[in-house]
Amino acid sequence: MRQMTTPVVQLRAITREFSGSVAVDAIDLTVERGQFTALLGPSGCGKTTTLRMIAGFLPPSSGTILLDGEEATRLPPERRNIGMVFQSYALFPHLTVEKNVAFGLRMRGVPAAEIRTRVGEVLELVGLAHLARRKPKELSGGQQQRVALARAVAIRPSVLLLDEPLSNLDARLRVQMRQELLRVQRETGLTAILVTHDQEEALELADSMVILDRGRIVQQGPPREVFRAPATRFVAEFLGYENFLDLPGRGPITIRPEHVGVLAPGQKPPPGGEVVEGTVAAVRFRGTDVAVTATVGDRVLHAISTDDTLRAGEPVRLHLPLARAVPLAGDDGDARPATSKQQECPA
């Protein structure tokens, strides 16, 4: 039987206002031990503000924060057992790698011999043992971020807070470092909360993805679940869905371009779907396939096809398989679509 443990982080109706405007609006969030949670959303949706409140850098305007089951709403950062990694690395430039990593342990009064062992272990963990005597400026961006990660992990925090940690790295390194981050989190069994605006990063790393819009959680769940069934148009657009339409008897739906079929002239459509007729507006060659934009009445639909004989201005028939249509709830500012974790209070 699975053992019940206390969640590492619990936010209850956490709100933060800045001179009258609400940055974080009554968020409820539970993060279980060992879980990798990603807070995802567009710029200004309240991700960093939420993380700073968990870290204790910013007091909430109202609401409660529990860490390891204990009330921590007003606890100063140094009394929270939290490790942080920032986009800017925030290393001490005058200290060597090993001294940077040892810093938090010294502050906590860990004995010198144990510091040496633990610094050695975490540098090994992030693959930097051979660079222990270097200064940060003698390291690449990726290496500096590993030092920052080692420093945060060394204190054995209850929760590791990661604020856009990979954003400063170039695209290729960012993808490599994602795997590195995941490996370190899995090997240490640490609970992690990642703030990102990069949906791919969240999909790849998170056990639980929390999507924020204007300070509220609009959807939460395992990445596969959220990606396959975005609850609202906002979430769908954020995750790259492009086709939004009303189907007779079904209401608003979305469907991914790769699921829209482009029918060849005279081709009988597969069963179970709607066929719409329109005009090709644009065709973008992408190597193995083409991205087709078509106008259908006053709508624009997007499809992916392997037929690269399609040309702008030609008529086209598109097949929308109903099995792939994702029903959407409205984006009404006050409507809170059901999430897998959120509980509605009885009226």
Ligand SMILES: Nc1ncnc2c1ncn2[C@@H]1O[C@H](COP(=O)(O)OP(=O)(O)OP(=O)(O)O)[C@@H](O)[C@H]1O
């Ligand atoms: N110290 C502050 N004073 C006033 N307003 C603030 C402050 N910090 C954040 N805000 C506002 O609160 C809102 C949420 O900001 P926050 O930084 O949490 O968003 P974010 O989702 O992390 O955005 P980004 O991805 O751009 O970092 C924004 O409208 C921002 O302007």
